Each structure stands twice: as C-alpha cells, then as structure tokens.
Amino acid sequence: xxxxxxxxxxxxxxxxxxxxxxxxxxxxxxxxxxxxxxxxxxxxxxxxxxxxxxxxxxxxxxxxxxxxxxxxxxxxxxxxxxxxxxxxxxxxxxxxxxxxxxxxxxxxxxxxxxxxxxxxxxxxxxxxxxxxxxxxxxxxxxxxxxxxxxxxxxxxxxxxxxxxxxxxxxxxxxxxxxxxxxxxxxxxxxxxxxxxxxxxxxxxxxxxxxxxxxxxxxxxxxxxxxxxxxxxxxxxxxxxxxxxxxxxxxxxxxxxxxxxxxxxxxxxxxxxxxxxxxxxxxxxxxxxxxxxxxxxxxxxxxxxxxxxxxxxxxxxxxx
Amino acid sequence: xxxxxxxxxxxxxxxxxxxxxxxxxxxxxxxxxxxxxxxxxxxxxxxxxxxxxxxxxxxxxxxxxxxxxxxxxxxxxxxxxxxxxxxxxxxxxxxxxxxxxxxxxxxxxxxxxxxxxxxxxxxxxxxxxxxxxxxxxxxxxxxxxxxxxxxxxxxxxxxxxxxxxxxxxxxxxxxxxxxxxxxxxxxxxxxxxxxxxxxxxxxxxxxxxxxxxxxxxxxxxxxxxxxxxxxxxxxxxxxxxxxxxxxxxxxxxxxxxxxxxxxxxxxxxxxxxxxxxxxxxxxxxxxxxxxxxxxxxxxxxxxxxxxxxxxxxxxxxxxxxxxxxxxxxxxxxxxxxxxxxxxxxxxxxxxxxxxxxxxxxxxxxxxxxxxxxxxxxxxxxxxxxxxxxxxxxxxxxxxxxxxxxxxxxxxxxxxxxxxxxxxxxxx
Numbered sequence: 201x202x203x204x205x206x207x208x209x210x211x212x213x214x215x216x217x218x219x220x221x222x223x224x225x226x227x228x229x230x231x232x233x234x235x236x237x238x239x240x241x242x243x244x245x246x247x248x249x250x251x252x253x254x255x256x257x258x259x260x261x262x263x264x265x266x267x268x269x270x271x272x273x274x275x276x277x278x279x280x281x282x283x284x285x286x287x288x289x290x291x292x293x294x295x296x297x298x299x300x301x302x303x304x305x306x307x308x309x310x311x312x313x314x315x316x317x318x319x320x321x322x323x324x325x326x327x328x329x330x331x332x333x334x335x336x337x338x339x340x341x342x343x344x345x346x347x348x349x350x351x352x353x354x355x356x357x358x359x360x361x362x363x364x365x366x367x368x369x370x371x372x373x374x375x376x377x378x379x380x381x382x383x384x385x386x387x388x389x390x391x392x393x394x395x396x397x398x399x400x401x402x403x404x405x406x407x408x409x410x411x412x413x414x415x416x417x418x419x420x421x422x423x424x425x426x427x428x429x430x431x432x433x434x435x436x437x438x439x440x441x442x443x444x445x446x447x448x449x450x451x452x453x454x455x456x457x458x459x460x461x462x463x464x465x466x467x468x469x470x471x472x473x474x475x476x477x478x479x480x481x482x483x484x485x486x487x488x489x490x491x492x493x494x495x496x497x498x499x500x501x502x503x504x505x506x507x508x509x510x511x512x513x514x515x516x517x518x519x
Numbered sequence: 520x521x522x523x524x525x526x527x528x529x530x531x532x533x534x535x536x537x538x539x540x541x542x543x544x545x546x547x548x549x550x551x552x553x554x555x556x557x558x559x560x561x562x563x564x565x566x567x568x569x570x571x572x573x574x575x576x577x578x579x580x581x582x583x584x585x586x587x588x589x590x591x592x593x594x595x596x597x598x599x600x601x602x603x604x605x606x607x608x609x610x611x612x613x614x615x616x617x618x619x620x621x622x623x624x625x626x627x628x629x630x631x632x633x634x635x636x637x638x639x640x641x642x643x644x645x646x647x648x649x650x651x652x653x654x655x656x657x658x659x660x661x662x663x664x665x666x667x668x669x670x671x672x673x674x675x676x677x678x679x680x681x682x683x684x685x686x687x688x689x690x691x692x693x694x695x696x697x698x699x700x701x702x703x704x705x706x707x708x709x710x711x712x713x714x715x716x717x718x719x720x721x722x723x724x725x726x727x728x729x730x731x732x733x734x735x736x737x738x739x740x741x742x743x744x745x746x747x748x749x750x751x752x753x754x755x756x757x758x759x760x761x762x763x764x765x766x767x768x769x770x771x772x773x774x775x776x777x778x779x780x781x782x783x784x785x786x787x788x789x790x791x792x793x794x795x796x797x798x799x800x801x802x803x804x805x806x807x808x809x810x811x812x813x814x815x816x817x818x819x820x821x822x823x824x825x826x827x828x829x830x831x832x833x834x835x836x837x838x839x840x841x842x843x844x845x846x847x848x849x850x851x852x853x854x855x856x857x858x859x860x861x862x863x864x865x866x867x868x869x870x871x872x873x874x875x876x877x878x879x880x881x882x883x884x885x886x887x888x889x890x891x892x893x894x895x896x897x898x899x900x901x902x903x904x905x906x907x908x909x910x911x912x913x914x915x916x917x918x919x920x921x922x923x924x925x926x927x928x929x930x931x932x933x934x935x936x937x938x939x940x941x942x943x944x945x946x
Contacts, residue, residue: 270633271607271608271611272607272610272611272633272634272637272639273633273636273637273638274637354780355777355780356776356777356780356781357777375716375777375778375779375780375781376780377717377780378716378717378777378779378780378781378924378928379779379780379928380928380929380930463717464717464719466717466921466924467716467717467779467780467924467925467927467928467930468921468922468924468925468928468930468931469921469925470930480917483604484603484604484628484913484917485912485913485914485917486607486628486633486912486913487914487946
C-alpha cells in the first residue's frame, strides 16, 4: 500500500540515477554534442511568430483600449475614459455579473455532473464505453450548431413547450430564451450540457490512477461509500479537479458563440456577457476603444480567477 | 570555437525571422499586381445578401456585363449580418472591392458619412448628384460632396398579406380600429402583426414605424432639432407615445404568441401562411414573399395612424453604390455607375428589387402594383427618410431596438428606453 501511494515512481527516478554511472555519462556527453546543432535559436522563428501574433497583436489591442477609435479613421487617446464608462454603465456591470454567474454555475454543475458520470462509468458497467462516447459527444460537436438545436428546443413552438402542453402543463409554456427570468438559466443548462463531457473525461483519467487496492482496503476498514469517496478517491483525483475547474472557469468566462446563437445577449441584455459585449461594442456599434477596454477587463478577470483557482486546488502547497 | 559557432548560428537564426516574415507576407504581392493589371474593364462589387434569392445588385451587374461583353465584374456577396464589419475591415486594410454598397447617413457600420470622413470613399460626379432624393443630400456626403449613388427608393412600412387581410375583413383605417382587429384576430388564433422580437433590426423598425405619424409626420425636421439639442427623445411626446403604443399593441394581442423570442423566420412563416396579416419589414420583401407563397397577394401599407389624415411613411434611398477610394479600377467603376444612373437602369433596378425607382417618382404609376395603398402618401409628399439614417451612430438605434424588446418582456419602460437613446446620441 505504501508503495502505491509513493508519489515518485521507480521509473521516474531511473534516468537521474543513470546519469551518475560513468558509462552512461559518456553516452550522454556524446549524444549532447550531436544535439548541440539544435541550439535554442532554432526556436527563434517560432518565438518571433508567437510574439508577433499573440503578444504584439494583444498589446496593440490593449493600446486601443485607451483611445476612442471607431475601427476606422483617426483616434484620440482618452486615458481611462473607456474603463470608467464600463463601470458606470449598468448594461456592462450586468454583463460582468452574468459572466461570473455563467462561468461559476457551469463549472460547479458541469463538474459535479461530470464527476458523477465518471464515477458511474468508471468500472463494472458493461455499456460504459458506449455511454462514455455519448456523454463526451457534446464536446466534439460544434458549439454553434448544438446551440441552434437547443434554440429550436426552447422556441415557443418548440418540442419543450409541446411536451409541456402534452402533459397538461401548457400554462407553463413560455418563450424560454426571451423570458427575462428564465433566459439566463436556459443558457446555463446548455453550457452545463456542453461542459459535462469534458469534465467527465478529465475525472475518468484521474480515477484511472486510483488503485483498486486502496479502495478495497478502505472498504475492509469499514468505510462506507461516501467515506471512501470523500477520504480516498477525492484526495487522489485532486489534480484532475484542479485541471477540470481551471479549464472550466477559463472557458466559462469567455463563452461567446452559444450565447450569440441562443439569445444574442437578449432579452434586452438579460444574458449579455463580457464576451458578447466586446463583440457588440467593437464590431456592431463601431466602438472599438470601448470593446478593447472590455476585452482587457475580461482578460484580467480570467487571469485573476485562473490563478486563484489554481492556488485553491493545488495538492502540494510548495507547487 | 563554440562561441564562434554560436555567433554564426545566431546570425542564421536572426536571418530566419525576416525570411519567414517575407515568405509569409510575400504571398500577397503577386495577387495585388495581377489585380492592378486587370485593366479598366474589370472591377469588383461588394454587397450584402441575406437569402438565397439572387441579389438585385448582382442581377444589375450581370445586365451590365451582357450590355458590355468586354467588362468583367467580380461579385463579392457578404452575409448581411457581418457586412458592415467586413466592409470596414476591408476598407481599413485597403483590399475592399472597387464598388461597395453603402447606406446614406451615419447610423450604421456601412453608412456613407463616417466612411467618407475617414477618407475611404471616392467623391462621385454629377450623375450621382442628379439621383439624390429630395432633402437627403446631407446623408450622401459632407460639404456638398456626394459619395454614394442612390439605387432605389425603399419604403419602410407594413408588408401585408393582402389575401389574408381581405379574409379578415377591412384593413383598419386608424389605430383604434387596429386595436379592435387585433383582439378579433387573436380570438381566432391569428395575429395582425408578425414580430421578430429577438431580432433587434425588427423591433427597431417596429418602433420607428410607430414614430412615423407621431413624430416625423408632425415634424419632419425632428432629427435636425435633436442634432441641435433643441429636443430630446425623453422629452418628446411623440416618441413617448410611439413606445407606449408598443405596450398597447402587445396588450391588444397584436403580435403572434411567443413574439418576444421569435426570429425573422416567424415573420416569413406567419406572413406566407397567412396566420399573421402584416410585418414591419422593408417593403421590398413583398416580392420575395410573393415568390415564396404563390397563392397569396402581398402589398405595402402605411401603419394606421391615430387618425387617417396623419398617416406618414418612410421612403428613402437606403442603399447606394460607392467607389472605394483605394480602388484599383476606378475608371471601370465610374463607367458602371454612369450606366446605372440612366433612367432605364434605375427603373430596371427598382423592378428587380421590388422597390420604387430613384428617378421619376412623380410620374410613377402606383395603381395595380404592390405600392397602390401608399401611392397617395408618396404623391402628397407624406414621407420622409428612415430616421436612423440621420442619427449620429448605431448605438442610438441599438438602444431603441433592444429597448423595445425590453418593453415587450416587461424589463423596461418607454421612459427608460428614451433616456438610453439620448445617452447613446452623445456617445
């Protein structure tokens, strides 16, 4: 049992030990000379392209956040005016609140659902391979295409309202995506549906590393199902939880296409997020400076939450 | 030695960066030189398209090529919902088509005034000036210059399924009668109007149609007064009445069920099937609907005003041909525009588009056509340009369009929407 819980495997240690042996050292040196041809500067073209495409472009975009550029013609530097306008505008503040709600809601519900499915399909069940594929399918499908299918389902004349009418609950039928109270929850359902499969796969990879013997030993010691999950499985899959939640938050904060397809940010801004506002301001309303400022705010929020979340879920405090 | 090798290696690496950049950017150079060597008989044309029906701009271009076999036009149709963004990006990058379809005024991404002020459009000559609709010269260019050639007069009013309207009784003559008919139709499972409540262009046009008789019929110069800060949306009784009318229409059951979440397909479906009698869509749509629902007759009507004598419609040149200031084939583009400005071509374009011709409107025979119900209004001058073409930016229209959706869903009051429009005006 101790051996299985040891963090560093023998295999992982082998190369380090091998380096200390004299013969192996010579081999490494001769191999090293051969590899000297591959100097760090071989990466320069790639680094330059990445720098130009990602960092220079982002930097220029960031610069426009401090201007009143409309996307064409000349511009003036306006300092922090665009940022002040963001926090004074109730629509933008509403978009920020919707962004956080959808990101954390989809991460929480998507990860819980993904973990439950992963636990259910981890072992024993004969149809688990087919079911895994089915649950993972939403991740593979185009978010835009599936969002349009969901839009059809939630339409006033769509299958959901037809079903409600068929079971005698016709008075509950409503235009789900245009209802100010329900629209945001409807969007959340679609986001959770699309993110569950991804979380499931990460948790399944984590669960594959949990030895059966440990669970059996805990069961023999008298731990019930919940105690085994809480004290054995969950600590063992903590890195998987960290990955699934971090990626989920980043994805949730910048979600764009499903919302554009489902509601376009409506009704009257009820499902507007920072990402849809960035698009609207920069490209639909010709307020490129305002859109760039919003994009910077969104990037800062993603960075803050990603770092916070990593710190909260890291398994080793020294990491 | 190692240092030397590293130094020379660094030189090779440093060279690799500009070479890679040259390889990547060099690809576009031959294409550009080919395009410029195309000669004056060749040019490109960009326009927006939103359905599978052949665009009237393309049909006109093909007619030009038939008449001039030595001319080659490259058509660049763009999806309507991304046309503004694509056009601005291409103009900014210097690779837009030689001729681009624009809109007069300043309220949209494709509007002439901001594009002309940014130096992206070529000033046009007298033939374009002759086609300027009365009273709209200022929307075609600043300082007396003209940067767009009007293509047709587009009416923005109600497109009606005349067959279904006749079956439902007489079309209401005033707003009170309209409310009554809404209630009657609702009880029979139909609606007077098909509304795309989730599509801002449609909610915006609905509100502007309600403002036609209440604001612009009363004071055609209202936009100019707003620009001079003499009036405001929030302080305008006419605008307040127009937005309150949205609530009135909703309460009277004038819109189809689920209208708040409906898209444009609900209008097409409702009007084509006759479950809805009318829609707030550009009048040129009557022709497309006619081809989709062959058994029904479609026409154009004014939205009933509070009293019949106050009726007012929008009729203006909503689209124009403009020449890209960086066009490689300006002469060929100008020759096309000169041809398109001929009375025969303006008439032909209007017929293809289902619009009214930009010239000879006084002598136009409205009888028997789709526009027969608004013929008198046009002849009596009871029409004006679409208001948002004179608004300073697209944020004002966006505030109106999303606000109307908010009124329908109960999220916003007319006063809040009007205040938001005033705030957007100053942006």
